Amino acid sequence: MDKKKIASTVQTLPKSLTGIQGLDEITGGGIPKGRPTLVCGSAGCGKTLFAMEFLVHGAMMYNEPGVFLAFEESEKDLAVNVVSLGYDLDKLVADKKLVLDHVHVERKEIEETGEYDLEGLFIRLNYAIDSIGAKRVVLDTIETLFSGLPNPLILRSELRRLFQWLKEKGVTAIVTGERGEGTLTRQGLEEYVSDCVIVLDHRVTEQSSTRRLRIVKYRGSTHGTNEYPFIIEETGFSVLPITSIGQEHTVSSERISSGIPRLDTMLGNKGYYRGSIVLVSGTAGIGKSSLSACFSDAACARGEKVLYFALEESPQQIMRNMLSIGIDLEQWEKKGLLVFHAKRPTFYGLESYLTAMHKAVNDFKPMVVVIDPLSSFIIGTNQFEAKSMIMRMVDFLKINHISVFMTHLTTGVNDYTGIDISSLIDTWLLLRDIELGGERNRGMYILKSRGMAHSNQIREFKLTDHGVELLDVYVGPEGVLTGSSRITKEAKEKAEQLLRNQEIENKQLALDRKRKAINAQIDFLKAEFEAEEIETLKNIELNKLRENLLLQDRVDMAKNRKGDIVIKTSSITKPKRNDAKTK
Amino acid sequence: MTQKKDISETGLPKQKPDKKANDAWILRLYVAGQTPKSITAFKNLKAICEEQLKGKYQIEVIDLIKNPQLCREDQILAVPTLVRKLPAPVRKIIGDLSNTDRVLVGLDLKVVS
Numbered sequence: 001m002d003k004k005k006i007a008s009t010v011q012t013l014p015k016s017l018t019g020i021q022g023l024d025e026i027t028g029g030g031i032p033k034g035r036p037t038l039v040c041g042s043a044g045c046g047k048t049l050f051a052m053e054f055l056v057h058g059a060m061m062y063n064e065p066g067v068f069l070a071f072e073e074s075e076k077d078l079a080v081n082v083v084s085l086g087y088d089l090d091k092l093v094a095d096k097k098l099v100l101d102h103v104h105v106e107r108k109e110i111e112e113t114g115e116y117d118l119e120g121l122f123i124r125l126n127y128a129i130d131s132i133g134a135k136r137v138v139l140d141t142i143e144t145l146f147s148g149l150p151n152p153l154i155l156r157s158e159l160r161r162l163f164q165w166l167k168e169k170g171v172t173a174i175v176t177g178e179r180g181e182g183t184l185t186r187q188g189l190e191e192y193v194s195d196c197v198i199v200l201d202h203r204v205t206e207q208s209s210t211r212r213l214r215i216v217k218y219r220g221s222t223h224g225t226n227e228y229p230f231i232i233e234e235t236g237f238s239v240l241p242i243t244s245i246g247q248e249h250t251v252s253s254e255r256i257s258s259g260i261p262r263l264d265t266m267l268g269n270k271g272y273y274r275g276s277i278v279l280v281s282g283t284a285g286i287g288k289s290s291l292s293a294c295f296s297d298a299a300c301a302r303g304e305k306v307l308y309f310a311l312e313e314s315p316q317q318i319m320r321n322m323l324s325i326g327i328d329l330e331q332w333e334k335k336g337l338l339v340f341h342a343k344r345p346t347f348y349g350l351e352s353y354l355t356a357m358h359k360a361v362n363d364f365k366p367m368v369v370v371i372d373p374l375s376s377f378i379i380g381t382n383q384f385e386a387k388s389m390i391m392r393m394v395d396f397l398k399i400n401h402i403s404v405f406m407t408h409l410t411t412g413v414n415d416y417t418g419i420d421i422s423s424l425i426d427t428w429l430l431l432r433d434i435e436l437g438g439e440r441n442r443g444m445y446i447l448k449s450r451g452m453a454h455s456n457q458i459r460e461f462k463l464t465d466h467g468v469e470l471l472d473v474y475v476g477p478e479g480v481l482t483g484s485s486r487i488t489k490e491a492k493e494k495a496e497q498l499l500r501n502q503e504i505e506n507k508q509l510a511l512d513r514k515r516k517a518i519n520a521q522i523d524f525l526k527a528e529f530e531a532e533e534i535e536t537l538k539n540i541e542l543n544k545l546r547e548n549l550l551l552q553d554r555v556d557m558a559k560n561r562k563g564d565i566v567i568k569t570s571s572i573t574k575p576k577r578n579d580a581k582t583k
Numbered sequence: 584m585t586q587k588k589d590i591s592e593t594g595l596p597k598q599k600p601d602k603k604a605n606d607a608w609i610l611r612l613y614v615a616g617q618t619p620k621s622i623t624a625f626k627n628l629k630a631i632c633e634e635q636l637k638g639k640y641q642i643e644v645i646d647l648i649k650n651p652q653l654c655r656e657d658q659i660l661a662v663p664t665l666v667r668k669l670p671a672p673v674r675k676i677i678g679d680l681s682n683t684d685r686v687l688v689g690l691d692l693k694v695v696s
Contacts, residue, residue: 114681121661149677
């Protein structure tokens with residue numbers, strides 16, 4: 001993309017877009033306009049398809065009609081061959097956007113009797129070009145002429161003239177050529193077509209085949225010089241430049257659950273982002289598939305469609321196994337929310353497998369895709385291809401806002417992924433064995449999770465009969481405690497707690513007792529006081545009575561003696577009555 | 584530039600196979616304009632026919648520049664090309680026909696020795 005911009009600003013060579021995915025990026029805008037380009041490669045590497053796509057895209061997308069001059073296949077065969085890619089050549093021919101012309105050369109029928117030239121071919125091509133105003137021309141495979149016509153010397157000079165003529169005509173041409181020994185083409189066509197040479201290659205290493213494309217030469221333009229893997233998929237030819245595709249997709253900020261509540265908590269309390277790429281890597285038997293089942297289960301429970309690519313196990317086996325940890329995937333399969341796609345990549349080959357994946361995704365339109373495990377894509381030493389293929393796939397899924405959950409089998413502790421795809425991953429969970437105290441336990445941590453505050457804690461997790469469970473964290477002197485050491489620690493803590501509780505209880509009891517004793521003492525003192533009070537009051541009363549009596553006696557005596565006034569008697573009688581009242 | 588030549592029947596040359604004795608020969612010469620090569624080819628063809636097929640041949644000269652669609656219809660690449668339409672089977676001879684022996688072989692008038 002960047003290259004394209006640069007090319008257009010600097011005003012270098014006018015280029016003609018091929019419309020082939022990825023190729024326009026690495027060539028910075030296509031093949032040279034108005035010049036011939038040589039596409040060569042061995043048999044079956046996709047030369048004809050390459051050329052045909054160039055023409056069909058030109059006719060359909062860029063309004064540039066094209067002429068296909070076929071030296072090997074008949075018009076009918078050509079049309080049939082590309083039907084599977086969705087190209088209707090007959091219609092393009094009828095619409096005057098394409099001319100298919102089969103040049104039939106049969107050596108047996110031809111006797112050379114002297115000087116000749118290929119003016120007939122020129123007239124024929126010229127007529128075809130002019131009949132529809134073609135801008136693009138394909139000659140596939142012109143080298144056939146060498147076996148069909150005698151006198152290579154004449155042919156060579158005629159071909160040189162032909163390419164010159166094509167340039168003068170101003171058409172963008174693709175000339176295909178069969179790969180020769182030690183040369184790019186059998187007849188050395190590269191000598192004549194000097195503007196742009198693209199080599200296609202189909203290699204088989206360790207029983208797996210990969211297609212590669214390389215731009216050997218591109219006069220007057222910068223270009224990617226690597227060998228780029230390409231695939232021929234359902235949508236046609238697709239070159240895989242590593243960095244330039246699919247960086248412009250929109251992203252969602254919606255969060256979706258991982259299916260494990262405590263894991264969601266670790267992931268910033270909400271789980272994964274929708275449309276993100278989650279990778280779970282770990283050694284064998286660590287529980288990667290269980291995590292993917294959890295995620296699938298949660299997605300189905302939300303009513304989302306899940307497409308599960310099972311690369312190593314059969315669907316029945318997965319469903320049975322997951323039932324043992326309490327996840328019933330069968331119910332979702334019956335409801336049509338979960339679809340398994342179980343085929344080994346070795347069965348198809350990498351390229352066709354990805355094509356099949358594309359098709360499955362396009363047909364089912366899932367919201368979640370599970371790939372279990374990714375490591376199955378690596379067959380032999382095809383890591384590089386596998387990486388680019390996965391990248392292509394992931395890009396495709398990302399553009400479609402599909403959440404991807406992939407597992408990856410690692411072999412060692414430091415082997416994070418065999419295929420270096422870390423840059424593709426949004427959230428990466430690492431599962432690992434924790435060997436401690438003579439046992440093996442499962443540990444999990446979040447290696448990275450883009451765009452969220454996530455926990456850095458290594459957690460132990462267990463596969464229980466009700467799913468995957470993250471356990472409490474116990475940190476000991478050696479790190480996180482797992483398994484028995486965790487249980488020991490747990491027990492120890494429990495005992496300590498019990499002891500502490502007992503102590504508290506005892507203290508409280510003692511306090512109670514003390515309180516009670518004090519209360520009793522208070523009661524006793526109170527009672528004593530009350531008794532004393534009564535006694536004292538009685539005494540006071542008694543004394544008062546006695547006083548009154550004395551007074552009465554004195555009054556009585558006085559009365560008897562009749563020496564004093566009477567008024568006093570009345571005042572003395574009053575308390576007498578009061579006393580009676582109180583008593 | 585289409586020329587037709589009918590020549591009255593005369594004796595047959597000895598080399599000619601018997602089975603084609605009574606057949607009429609239709610020969611088509613495809614050329615691209617009046618180039619030295621096409622003129623040479625026509626001259627050579629006429630000479631050979633006069634010698635071998637006197638009186639029973641017919642030559643059509645087709646200029647592809649005037650009839651470009653015929654290139655495709657008749658599968659012509661090289662010029663000049665001589666096509667033996669009749670007797671069947673169709674045979675194609677390319678070049679300016681200067682190698683008489685090869686022309687005769689090509690036309691099935693002479694067995695390769």
